Amino acid sequence: MAGELQKDPVSRGQFLLLGGLGALVGAVLTIPPAVYLLDPAIDSVLRGRSDVPDVWRPVGSVFEVPGGGVRVYRVEFPQRQTYDGGGELLGEGSITNAVLVSWRDGELPPLLEGRERGPLSPGEIRELSRRLNVLSNHCTHLGCPVRYFPGRNEILCPCHGGIYDINGGYVGGPPPRGLYRYEFEIRRDGGIYVRHEFEGGKPYVV
Amino acid sequence: METRRGPARPVEDGEVITEENVYERPDRPMAFFPGQVVADLTVSAVLLGVVVALSYLVPAPLTEPADLSTTSYVPRPEWFFFFYDQMLMFFPGSLLIPVGGVVIPLLFFLLLLAVPWLDREPGHSLSRRPFAAVVAFLIVLAVVLNMLLTLVRILNFPQS
């Protein structure tokens, strides 16, 4: 079976050919696959692009948000992932997020008290925008869905006990920061619109 | 290549035993077949029986379809990640979360890899390497205690 091993000397030409061809084959078999796999990371981290196009989506109306509580809405955003590229041809996917909407410190703004539904003036819109919280419902620790507890007037995370106040500010537990706040705008008819953009960071799990 | 047939004798006559070859062959060997094969098959058959019985008695779970926008679901780790999940409780804030979530598990992995070079005591029996025994005991204790803590946490915050 196993005879004597035969060790022929490697000539200079053979050595260079082995090295050159080896490097070439190695490069073709590693670099394109790595870039291929990291395509989403390159798009997102280096080029700052998102799967969710920059569109405003309706959430609800400022007249529906109660004082002393949190109202939860579901918002569907278009999502270009896997299905992207053909536009009309391939269509679009979608991603649905839960959005927590509340008034600052849970206090109904005075100008809304006893006010009928109706067009808002620019001054009123500015005042309400300062007082509205539009929060992602994913805990900033590990992304678990948080929930509002009326008795404690706090937003709690069921996973590791993160605690936030009604404005989404950090109160206690392991989370590194307060809840992510959606970019929103209030329109003349009182409608709240959000974009899939967040103040101060990217939550990923949305 | 020499072919060994049947159980070899424990110590061959005239074999000089040195520090080098003392652990090469155990005292009383048996042939892999049938002795070991029968034992292996017995355990495998028992495991298969348990697994088949469980798959009908406790069918593999399938909860509600995934919903990213849920507001009422309480995420839970698998039982074998309980200790890890509990560990995350002890590392709050943006500076410590990477330590508890990534750095410590990585260090633990490297520590496991390095075990043969950390414990260089030539003896094999546990009583002759008390340090390794104590470290192993402490690690197992930490894992079990953390699992129990997670269980308590889960019982205190049931799925609504």
Added chain:
Amino acid sequence: MSSNRTRAARLGRSALDWLEERTSIVSMAEHFLYEPVPSRGRWLYTLGSATLFLITLQFLTGILLLFYYVPTTDHAWDSIYYMMSQVYFGKLIRGIHFWSANALIVVIGLHMMRTFLSGAYKRPREMNWVVGVFLIFIVTFLAFTGYGLRWDQEGFWAWEVGVMIASYTPLIGDWVVTFLLGGDTIGPASLSRLFAIHVWLLPALLAPLIGVHLFLLRKHGEFGSEFEYSERLARLRERRRLEGYAEEEEQ
């Protein structure tokens, strides 16, 4: 009657000889089956073979599950529900995959404990311990990714929390999380990647490492605990003592 039997035996033997000459399968099987192994550890050593058995079950049932599973966010859950409720023995195949995965974690844990407690990682078996540590980590990741493939609330959220932990990796957290999600949000690409990792990437890493693990096991033999070698150790001590006397007499 008896001549028939001898003729059949001769025919069988010549067939085996024919195979042996071309593939050496008979001598390989003999070498494999009649290897001397320590008799005292018999039942402890079944932990390793039980692990191998359960992993083989995982491969088998995993392949079977692929005949029905659909790895898209729209249909993953439905296809598993269909498999469980409509397909003959669907409950059994998925049950085996699920429960033997759980059993695997337990048995691997015990196997590792046994190896540690008996000091079986000591020279010359260090590399087998290292391969084993890689194996247990691959199996853990397999269990974790398989949980997510169900795309039900339980598996989805456990996977989601795992991905978020990965996002805290120092320096490259953003790269890791976008790589795993296939984008900067959870979507269809996330499930595709989960599927590719669970079904192809990790098993492709696992299988050759299992081969190396078994090769090293056969090379160095099982076990290493001192009680297995008491007779040989006694002979060693005896020889050392005699050498000591001889040295003293010379002086």
